[in-house]
Amino acid sequence: MLLKDKNAIIYGAAGAVGGAVARAFAREGARVHLTGRRLGALEALAKGIDASGGSARTAEVDALDGRAIAEHLDAVAGEAGTIDVSFNAIGIPQHHLQGTPLTELEAEHFSAPIATYTRSHFLTGREAARRMIAQGSGVILMHTPTPSALGIPLMGGMSPAWAAMESLNRQFSAEWAQHGVRAVCLRTTGMEETGTIDVVFGLHAAAYGISTDEFAAMMSDRTHRKRATTLGELAAAAAFLASDRAAAITGTVANLTGGFVVD
Template sequence: MLLKNKVALVTGGGQGIGAGIAWSLVREGAKVAILDRATGPAKELVDEINSSGGTADSWQVDVTDYAALNDVVGEVDKAWGSIDVLVNNAGVVVPPGPFMDSDPADWDHILDVDFKGVLHGVKACVPRMLRSGGGAIVNIGSDSAKFGEPGIAVYAGAKGAVNSISKSLAKELAPSGIRVNVITPGIIETPMIDLARSTPDGRAMIDGTVSTIPLARMGAPREVGDVVVFLASELSSYLTGQSISVNGGMLMIG
């Protein structure tokens, strides 16, 4: 097991990619704290994990509220004794559409969750990671930030900011033994993608993109989770400040 007795936090872990990440971490022996603003799916997931022999618990929190998030991270630390891995996964998207038709209120919401939520997670967890001599942070970005996806400009911009801040933090935190990396998924089959496909434009955009993917399908949440395991474990001990696309070959750069 690659993460035996490590304590891992997954924001937005109640469903979709976050749930896939939780399962992958549990399989490798981590205790997983699922932090989500929604309670139902997170509780169901925790029951499934615990009855399968893993260890998980859930806390309700909105990542846009730094004080509340910091309190919850403190509770996890108190309950399980350390914070070793942080996966900043919580994210939102609004139905795609031209930027000029977008509502500034939606911009704030997207930036608050998708960018500032990451900052909040880092600020709450790093002091606790330092206490145990280091840790690993994995931020979930998006390939849309790398190739300029029309219709989701603000979301792509927020995810681009996640890439940038991750590189700065990787340099700042390397001397303290904390590695910071990013996974940028392509198209992963989750409730977020169901939402994006709920308008004719959104469906055309997603289905058109899937038809160009070399591996010819959407990804599954556990396929992101398995890369999180790699980045959270000693297997990637010489990686920091990197961004890995998990996208079936949809975008090939570098």
């Protein structure tokens, strides 16, 4: 197992991405600590993981609250001994944030994703690193879609927010890798299995005057494989990158876009 006896913290675990990664980590032997604002959804996920032979714990944690993050990490470390992996998969509602030309976008709608994502990833990364540095090991992971690297219209503040996350990932590595703490970002296409993709694609489809299915097909056609990244592909890559087999990988973005972005 890639992550046997590792302790992995998942922020935003009730979402599609967080849940998929949590299940993959558990299958690889990690004890997963599921956090978010909806305890009921977290408990349902934990029950499924436990029923499949994994180990899951839940906690209501606001990933924008540094004190809450720190207290939870201290509780996990006190019980389990180490903090080995931190994966932040939080999301925010996309209405009014995408699908609007910049010339018509309200300033608060532009700045909201930048402020939210950078604050949350800084706080979860900082608090994890403080404990990982002390133990001499750890991995911090984050996820960004293709607009982080491309000039795509009607993205509002989302593209700058995701680009900032990738920059923050590099800074994490520059400061912490020397202490044994790796930082890696995973970049995907929009994933059609996620519960929010119909909203996101719908906002763009409406702006183009086409159907959601037509917009999804247009996005898939831009990849070399002619299909979107799947949740399973993201989760499998995250498990590998969190493992000791990826020990040389840090300060970079793992390109899982299937050719949408060509490095």
